[in-house]
Amino acid sequence: MKILIVEDNLNLLEAIRETLVAERYVCETAEKYTTASEKIYMYTYDVMVVDINLPDGSGLKLIREIKKINPETGIIIISARDSLDNKIEGLELGADDYLTKPFDMAELVVRVKALLRRRNFSGKATISFGNITIDTGRREVTAGTMKINLTKSEYNILLFFFSNPNRVLTKESIAEHIWGDNMDLADSFDFIYSHIRNLRKKITSAGCDDPIRGVYGIGYRLKRDYN
Amino acid sequence: MKLIKRTYFLTALWLLPVMFIGSIFCFYMIEYIAYEETDEFLTYEMERLLEYHKENGNLPDYHKVSDIIPGLRYEQPLFKDTLLLETGDNEMVPYRMLYFTINHKGRDFTIVLNHLLLGKDDIAQGTVLIIFGLMFLVAAFLVLIVNHVTRKVWAPFYVTLGRLTHFKIGDPLPRFPETTIEEFGALNATLSALLKKITNDYQHNKEFNENASHELQTHLAVIRSNAEKLLNKTPEKSGNLKELQTIYSASTRLSQVQRSLLLLSRINNGEYSDDVDVDIRQLLLQALSIYSETIELRDIAMDKEIQSCHIFIDAGLAEILLNNLVKNAVKHNVQGGFISLKLTSFMLIVENSGLPIHGQPERMLQRFAKGENGNWGIGLAIVSQICELYGFRLSYEVSGGSIHKITIRWR
Numbered sequence: 001m002k003i004l005i006v007e008d009n010l011n012l013l014e015a016i017r018e019t020l021v022a023e024r025y026v027c028e029t030a031e032k033y034t035t036a037s038e039k040i041y042m043y044t045y046d047v048m049v050v051d052i053n054l055p056d057g058s059g060l061k062l063i064r065e066i067k068k069i070n071p072e073t074g075i076i077i078i079s080a081r082d083s084l085d086n087k088i089e090g091l092e093l094g095a096d097d098y099l100t101k102p103f104d105m106a107e108l109v110v111r112v113k114a115l116l117r118r119r120n121f122s123g124k125a126t127i128s129f130g131n132i133t134i135d136t137g138r139r140e141v142t143a144g145t146m147k148i149n150l151t152k153s154e155y156n157i158l159l160f161f162f163s164n165p166n167r168v169l170t171k172e173s174i175a176e177h178i179w180g181d182n183m184d185l186a187d188s189f190d191f192i193y194s195h196i197r198n199l200r201k202k203i204t205s206a207g208c209d210d211p212i213r214g215v216y217g218i219g220y221r222l223k224r225d226y227n
Numbered sequence: 228m229k230l231i232k233r234t235y236f237l238t239a240l241w242l243l244p245v246m247f248i249g250s251i252f253c254f255y256m257i258e259y260i261a262y263e264e265t266d267e268f269l270t271y272e273m274e275r276l277l278e279y280h281k282e283n284g285n286l287p288d289y290h291k292v293s294d295i296i297p298g299l300r301y302e303q304p305l306f307k308d309t310l311l312l313e314t315g316d317n318e319m320v321p322y323r324m325l326y327f328t329i330n331h332k333g334r335d336f337t338i339v340l341n342h343l344l345l346g347k348d349d350i351a352q353g354t355v356l357i358i359f360g361l362m363f364l365v366a367a368f369l370v371l372i373v374n375h376v377t378r379k380v381w382a383p384f385y386v387t388l389g390r391l392t393h394f395k396i397g398d399p400l401p402r403f404p405e406t407t408i409e410e411f412g413a414l415n416a417t418l419s420a421l422l423k424k425i426t427n428d429y430q431h432n433k434e435f436n437e438n439a440s441h442e443l444q445t446h447l448a449v450i451r452s453n454a455e456k457l458l459n460k461t462p463e464k465s466g467n468l469k470e471l472q473t474i475y476s477a478s479t480r481l482s483q484v485q486r487s488l489l490l491l492s493r494i495n496n497g498e499y500s501d502d503v504d505v506d507i508r509q510l511l512l513q514a515l516s517i518y519s520e521t522i523e524l525r526d527i528a529m530d531k532e533i534q535s536c537h538i539f540i541d542a543g544l545a546e547i548l549l550n551n552l553v554k555n556a557v558k559h560n561v562q563g564g565f566i567s568l569k570l571t572s573f574m575l576i577v578e579n580s581g582l583p584i585h586g587q588p589e590r591m592l593q594r595f596a597k598g599e600n601g602n603w604g605i606g607l608a609i610v611s612q613i614c615e616l617y618g619f620r621l622s623y624e625v626s627g628g629s630i631h632k633i634t635i636r637w638r
Contacts, residue, residue: 009445015452053441080444102448102482105455153520168459170472172479182517182550184483184606187558194524218458218472 001116002026004045006036006062007078008054012101016049019105020112022166033057040066045073046119047112052079052090063093074115078103100181104173110163127162130211130226132203134159143206153178154199157192161212161222170219196220231377238369246362253354261345262323266306269325269340273304276338280329286338293324294339301328301337308344321346383411391418396429396497432496440489447485450478487605490547491594494612499541507536510545511570514553521557522566527579531568536575538637540617548613551606552577552633559631578632588625607633 003025007013010031017027028043030036033054040048040062048066052059059077066073077090080101087098096118097111117125117136127134133142139155141148150158160177161169175188178195200210213223272291279287286292304327310319321344328337383406390401400422403415454475461468493499511533515522522529538545556566556579564580584591592611607623610633614621620636 009449011449012445012452015449015456018456019452080441080448100486101444102451102478105452151520166459170455170458170475170479172476173455179517181486182554184554184558191521191524195520215463217469218475 001046002028002043003112004028004030004036004039004043004048004050006030006033006048006050006054006059008032008051015105016108019109023109023112025112033059033062036062037065040069040073044070047074047076047115049076049078049108049112052077060089060093063090063095067094072119074119076108076111076115078108104170104176106160106164106167106169106173107177109167110160110177113163127159129162129165129222130208132158132162132208132211134162143203143208146206148202148206150199150202151195153195154202157195157199161220165222168215168219168221172219174219230381231374234373234377235370238373239366242362242366246358249361250354250358253357254350257345257350257353258347261350265323265342265344266325269306269323269342270304272340273325273327273338276340277327277329280331285331291340291342292338293341296337296339298335299328299337300335301326309341311341320344380408383408384414387411387415387418394422396426400426429496432492433498436489436492436496439485443485444482447478447482451475451482454478484605487609488594491605491609491612494544494609494616497616499544501541501543502539503542504537505540505542505545507538507545507549507575508533508570510549511553511568511575514546514549515568517550518553518557525557525560526563527557527560528563528565529568530565533568533570534572536570536572536637544613544616548610551610552635555606555610555633556631561629572637574634574636576632576634578630581629581631583629584625584631588623588631591623592621 003020005013005016005020005027007016007029008031013029013031017029020027025047028039028045030039033056036050036054037057048062050059050062054062059079063075063077066075071094075095076097076099077087077095078099078101079090090098096115099108099111114136125136127136131144134140134155135142136159141150141155141158156178157174160174171189171192174192175183178192179188183191196212200212204210209226211222211226212220214220272289276286276289276292286295304325307324307326309322309324311322312318313320322341323344325340326337327340328335330336383404386404390403394401400419403419406412406415454471457471458468458475461471515529515531552575556577559581560566560579561581566580567576567578569576569578592607594605594608611621613619614635618638620634622634624632624634626632
């Protein structure tokens with residue numbers, strides 16, 4: 001899987017590249033519109049992660065170009081601009097997803113993975129961790145041999161964990177993942193705690209071990225030594 | 228009231244005293260002239276009689292002579308007013324009488340001449356006719372003149388006013404017409420300077436917002452991603468984890484606060500004005516679905532009465548408004564509390580149980596109002612700002628200590 005990252009802030013570019021490389025994607029980077037434009041004419045990418053504000057051009061123009069050359073490429077916009085205006089334009093041009101800066105790397109990873117799943121398996125894919133399996137096409141979760149019924153948020157949290165098995169998920173990133181801009185962070189931690197408690201209960205009552213481990217004061221992660 | 232109507236009105240008002248004084252003047256003038264004429268006529272008759280008497284030694288049979296009083300003498304001819312009975316219509320009418328004396332064969336005779344005078348009622352009638360006729364003419368000409376003059380003199384003002392009314396902030400500055408009238412010239416110059424200042428401020432504010440959003444958020448993204456990276460690398464037993472968590476949380480919180488402030492600033496700046504017909508009912512149901520699980524987690528009893536409601540508003544702002552209201556009702560609620568929603572085409576009422584607050588409820592509508600346990604946040608300030616922008620009437624009440632009620636009247 002080959003990903004092109006277009007972002008003019010070098011620090012952020014490096015952070016994104018490292019994150020995606022750690023997820024075993026092949027990454028190429030461009031800091032400018034012109035470099036990115038050259039690259040999309042020369043190579044094909046599975047996903048392009050693109051910032052709208054570039055020093056020498058607009059990311060929206062890049063999206064238009066790549067849609068002409070290689071419409072198969074999945075596009076994720078990362079922008080600091082207010083989501084209300086650019087979002088609509090970007091999505092109308094054919095972008096698949098939109099992330100407002102600043103975002104968590106865990107969030108970027110889950111979006112890239114979801115995008116690739118949609119592209120490559122036309123919506124049908126399963127992700128497993130231990131003996132728990134998520135069928136993302138049907139939105140079904142099987143723990144051991146039993147199907148378990150999860151609410152929308154519980155399902156999203158579990159998928160978020162499974163997409164980031166080697167990462168600590170902070171309370172903040174989980175809150176943003178579920179509610180986006182729709183909840184103030186400090187108020188949402190109680191709800192997250194309840195959601196995770198319920199999720200754990202459902203998994204253990206299906207006869208499986210609890211895969212989630214709390215990281216004190218920070219958030220949660222999947223257990224490294226889970227069977 | 229329009230300028231021209233006001234001018235008419237005031238002019239008409241000023242015509243009233245003119246009319247009053249004019250009527251009195253006219254009345255006495257006519258009366259004076261009538262006396263003059265009558266006296267002149269009677270004097271002339273007297274002289275004619277005296278002449279006749281001198282030549283012929285007797286008096287002609289003259290109908291104006293009403294009386295001859297023998298033995299009475301007046302050194303000077305004397306005018307008197309009197310009322311005589313008019314036998315025709317049995318009415319007392321005013322007469323002017325002239326007494327003068329002639330000496331006939333050694334005896335004095337006082338001759339009395341009389342002549343009919345104009346009655347007061349006749350004069351009054353004439354006065355009214357004259358004044359009304361005159362005023363009508365004056366008024367008619369005034370209307371024509373004022374109309375013409377106003378149109379001509381105020382023309383540059385109306386052009387300025389028209390351009391100003393159509394001006395929207397962000398448009399290129401309007402050009403006001405050249406005028407030779409000093410006051411309008413000054414008005415135009417002042418307006419131009421003012422508009423330029425406002426437009427510049429608006430542009431600066433907008434640029435600041437854009438920079439703040441782009442530059443700050445990008446660097447916040449760098450802080451956050453690196454803090455996140457360190458969080459993942461640092462062993463859990465290490466003492467640095469707590470500090471790292473603090474940095475990470477603060478950067479997350481900072482970006483959220485900044486986003487909210489930017490939103491407020493942009494609403495204030497009028498940058499969202501893409502007004503369309505929005506189905507409020509649908510948006511409210513959508514907002515409820517976002518928080519449905521949270522409502523369930525808290526065991527909150529929902530009571531909703533939602534009728535159809537369409538409002539002309541920016542779609543993005545409408546969504547923010549409703550989401551913030553529902554969010555507020557959910558997040559400040561208590562375990563096992565309630566939310567009661569009522570939407571009609573006139574108003575929206577959100578009532579919910581919560582924690583008791585101290586102080587003025589209206590204070591919650593301000594940015595970062597401080598509550599017992601920290602900030603109440605900025606959500607309601609945004610609601611309040613949107614309401615202000617669209618002229619919705621917003622009220623916040625707390626009853627029974629812990630029942631919060633927000634009412635928005637759409638118009």
